[in-house]
Amino acid sequence: MKQNLIIVFFLCLIFCCKSQEDPLQFSTEALEDVLIDKLNEKVTFQDILNKHKGKTIVIDVWASWCGDCLKSLPKVKALQAEHPNVEFVFLSLDKNTESWKKGIKKHNIKGQHYFLSSGWKGKLGSFLNLDWIPRYLVVDKNQRIKVFYSKNIQTPKIKNALL
Numbered sequence: 001m002k003q004n005l006i007i008v009f010f011l012c013l014i015f016c017c018k019s020q021e022d023p024l025q026f027s028t029e030a031l032e033d034v035l036i037d038k039l040n041e042k043v044t045f046q047d048i049l050n051k052h053k054g055k056t057i058v059i060d061v062w063a064s065w066c067g068d069c070l071k072s073l074p075k076v077k078a079l080q081a082e083h084p085n086v087e088f089v090f091l092s093l094d095k096n097t098e099s100w101k102k103g104i105k106k107h108n109i110k111g112q113h114y115f116l117s118s119g120w121k122g123k124l125g126s127f128l129n130l131d132w133i134p135r136y137l138v139v140d141k142n143q144r145i146k147v148f149y150s151k152n153i154q155t156p157k158i159k160n161a162l163l
Helices: 002-016 028-032 045-051 067-082 098-107 124-126 156-161
Strands: 034-036 042-044 057-062 088-090 112-115 135-138 145-150
Touching: 028 045, 028 124, 042 045, 045 112, 057 067, 088 098, 098 112, 135 156, 145 156
Parallel strands: 057 088, 088 112
Antiparallel strands: 034 042, 034 112, 057 135, 135 145
């Protein structure tokens, strides 16, 4: 009897704790979220994706105050060099646009840059269930999410998604 209870417990643990599958598409709400570009123009996340339609995109959610984000920048830059045909889109969670723009310049970050004005809990941040940065995603040429959740730019799943 005790052995059966242990088996049932572990089966429940396995099935109850199984995480939901990662989404393959962005929600309508996430696509409608408004960001700010480097010229201080408002742009929706859908507009950003459309700008890069037909290309593979690596999205890096970061902030200039984030130590882990800054430590990973050399690895991001190496990945950019390895994949010159991949678009790199950086979404900043800085406290203000001035800090964001200074961070881009100071760290010489190449790519497309946007300020996530709605923050961690806005429409896009909530869809991504942001809990840590840096956070990386890969979106394919058809705007389908290939990698939804990665805290490390060097994971095999990111490298495989870029092949």
